[in-house]
Amino acid sequence: xxxxxxxxxxxIVGFYLIQxxxxxxxxxxxxxxxxxxxxxGAYYLKNTxxxxxxxNVVTAIVVNYRGFDTLGEVTVLFLATTGLGSIxxxxxxxxxxxxxxxxxxxxxxxIGSRLLFPFIALLGIYVFIxxxxxxxxxFQGGAIIATGFLLMLVAYKNYKLGHGxxxxxxxxxxxxxxxxxxxxxxxxxxxxxxxxFPGLGNVNDLISGGVxxxxxxxxxxxxxxxxxxxxxxxxxxxxxxx
Amino acid sequence: xxxxxxxYIAVPLLAAFTxxxxxxxxxxxxxxxxxxxxxxxxxxxxxxxxxxxxxGPIVEIIAGWKAPWGINLVYNGFSGFIASLMSIxxxxxxxxxxxxxxxxxxxxxxxxxxxxxxxxxxxxxxxxGDVFNMFVFLEIVGITSYSLTAFYRGRDGAExxxxxxxxxxxxxxxxxxxxxxxxxxxxxxxxxQIAERMHxxxxxxxxxxxxxxxxxxxxxxxxxxxxxxxxxxxxxxPGPVGAAFSGIVVKAGVYALIRIIFTLFxxxxxxxxxxxxxxxxxIIAEVSAIRQTNLKRMxxxxxxxxxxxxxxxxxxxxxxxxxxxxxxxxxxxxxxxxLFLSGSFLVYxxxxxxxxxxxxFGKKLPVVSxxxxxxxxxxxxxxxxxxFWSKLYLLLAAADKNLIFLIAIILMVSVVEVIYYLRxxxxxxxxxxxxxxxxxxxxxxxxxxxxxLGAIIILVGVYxxxxxxxxxxxxxxxSDKATYISNVLPSL
Numbered sequence: 001x002x003x004x005x006x007x008x009x010x011x012i013v014g015f016y017l018i019q020x021x022x023x024x025x026x027x028x029x030x031x032x033x034x035x036x037x038x039x040x041g042a043y044y045l046k047n048t049x050x051x052x053x054x055x056n057v058v059t060a061i062v063v064n065y066r067g068f069d070t071l072g073e074v075t076v077l078f079l080a081t082t083g084l085g086s087i088x089x090x091x092x093x094x095x096x097x098x099x100x101x102x103x104x105x106x107x108x109x110x111i112g113s114r115l116l117f118p119f120i121a122l123l124g125i126y127v128f129i130x131x132x133x134x135x136x137x138x139f140q141g142g143a144i145i146a147t148g149f150l151l152m153l154v155a156y157k158n159y160k161l162g163h164g165x166x167x168x169x170x171x172x173x174x175x176x177x178x179x180x181x182x183x184x185x186x187x188x189x190x191x192x193x194x195x196x197f198p199g200l201g202n203v204n205d206l207i208s209g210g211v212x213x214x215x216x217x218x219x220x221x222x223x224x225x226x227x228x229x230x231x232x233x234x235x236x237x238x239x240x241x242x
Numbered sequence: 243x244x245x246x247x248x249x250y251i252a253v254p255l256l257a258a259f260t261x262x263x264x265x266x267x268x269x270x271x272x273x274x275x276x277x278x279x280x281x282x283x284x285x286x287x288x289x290x291x292x293x294x295x296x297x298g299p300i301v302e303i304i305a306g307w308k309a310p311w312g313i314n315l316v317y318n319g320f321s322g323f324i325a326s327l328m329s330i331x332x333x334x335x336x337x338x339x340x341x342x343x344x345x346x347x348x349x350x351x352x353x354x355x356x357x358x359x360x361x362x363x364x365x366x367x368x369x370x371g372d373v374f375n376m377f378v379f380l381e382i383v384g385i386t387s388y389s390l391t392a393f394y395r396g397r398d399g400a401e402x403x404x405x406x407x408x409x410x411x412x413x414x415x416x417x418x419x420x421x422x423x424x425x426x427x428x429x430x431x432x433x434x435q436i437a438e439r440m441h442x443x444x445x446x447x448x449x450x451x452x453x454x455x456x457x458x459x460x461x462x463x464x465x466x467x468x469x470x471x472x473x474x475x476x477x478x479x480p481g482p483v484g485a486a487f488s489g490i491v492v493k494a495g496v497y498a499l500i501r502i503i504f505t506l507f508x509x510x511x512x513x514x515x516x517x518x519x520x521x522x523x524x525i526i527a528e529v530s531a532i533r534q535t536n537l538k539r540m541x542x543x544x545x546x547x548x549x550x551x552x553x554x555x556x557x558x559x560x561x562x563x564x565x566x567x568x569x570x571x572x573x574x575x576x577x578x579x580x581l582f583l584s585g586s587f588l589v590y591x592x593x594x595x596x597x598x599x600x601x602x603f604g605k606k607l608p609v610v611s612x613x614x615x616x617x618x619x620x621x622x623x624x625x626x627x628x629x630f631w632s633k634l635y636l637l638l639a640a641a642d643k644n645l646i647f648l649i650a651i652i653l654m655v656s657v658v659e660v661i662y663y664l665r666x667x668x669x670x671x672x673x674x675x676x677x678x679x680x681x682x683x684x685x686x687x688x689x690x691x692x693x694x695l696g697a698i699i700i701l702v703g704v705y706x707x708x709x710x711x712x713x714x715x716x717x718x719x720x721s722d723k724a725t726y727i728s729n730v731l732p733s734l
Contacts, residue, residue: 064307066313174255190303
């Protein structure tokens, strides 16, 4: 009885949700006239290139206009890693080796992963360094690098990650992001203001857009380190024997 | 560098990223740095609040983009008051928990990073002027709350945290869907501009958006029937975290819900909706509370019930009622904080946290028991404690609008409240036989915090004028929507 009631209620909620979303026409132009500027979307499309010298408008929105949100999202990831570390921590007895849940994989997988890993890492780095020019950016690049590490973790049962290095990368990248933000305050502007460099450079140059590429590179490092850390924590728990 | 509202977010974030490096120098720094940051935040609150009281609201833009193009923070009488309350409660709970934990190994030190970010995230929800930014801070608060709930790594803690995680993710998804739908119709994320354009949205869509926001924020605000996570989370989380949930996290949820209803939407009947939901929440929670044998669960249900009363206060909608509701929020933070902090010492050595095990603790732990009794008397609204005034003002405001039925129900529920709190206090002092459980003696720092909270309760009770000035200002700012919009968007 309870189950049917729940399904019935869900259907009602679903019906109204679909109705509400149906009123949004599919594929229609929601931005409006670019010169009108009544929506923020139109403003971004019109002003991003002249005001920030960033070719990729999405990057400008993510890192500059709404950089505060991005800082928050990076923190969410950081806190998730921290929380996982504290919940899943297991006291190791003296001399006990860390063990992974995965089994040893075949020679083919091992060699193949080793061959692929540098290229995956290179692609990830390329994606986040060119975040302000081409599609992609810090989050995407970082995730690509983390998949490379996942491949290594899967292939090699005893693949060791330098935890100290991960912590350093994570913290330094975070400090860079928050520090650039505070630098804006110190120099008399607002938090995260794009004023650290005198000029913004030319559109489509690798060095352009002021602090935007620097923040995205920091985000890339941070995301890569954090996702790798999460994978490592999750893979190296031994299931309870008793 | 001039002190501005963004310090509430920037400084804790920088500290949180730096702490793992400081931990390499000395482990103790992981504990100390969050405290220094919280002291700084309290100082920031002091500076900004005095500025708000003399010169009016502070609107800060981020990244150099004016509203509505960028994100902005709005620090006015209401948000400033709640943010200051949160930072002070955060500081007190940090002092209290300095040596509280049962586990003392290395990851336990991460407790303080998570705690600091939970406070900062809650403040972020309060001071932001942008709906998507609010979502981001809600995520921060969510992630930290889940991990803090599961902190003791027992099975029950994991279960409670998992339940919280499921419901909390539900809240995030609904909020995101609501924001998405809202954005497709108004083309902006800035709260003031949304409020201004709200009338252009068709009513059916507006209602859908409202329901999505109300569900998402109702979960954080412990509104019935979305509060299933609360009793488990409160009873399984470490004591200080329970106090932080009721004093900080839930306040952020209520604040967000109220901000959405009062500033963003102009739906007719949303205030009645608040009254009805508040009534149901209050009645069900208080009736459940009386049946609890576990002290922390009882406090959790009582906390939910109090949030119901707060929602009723906002729902009545007159400035006096809003004043009473904000006063109640303040009182609930300090009193429930004291109850949780002293209660967790009372049941510290009892794994089941039974009320029955408290028998005659009045002799063994005289100060803690006394403070718990003080908190219990204050929360049910006995004069001359702080809780009395807020309840009185609420009833007066209800009487002004001739809501006799409402008054009757609130009073009846208060009787229920009196019964279950006095039952515990009676057990503490007049229990039949002495409990076999040896209580844990409170540490010096914890005792100081509890004494401070007790002193505040008596001070506000005897001399409410110390706080009413701020609350009057807060109530006035909340009910004045036009000023909010013109503060954020001066050109329109």
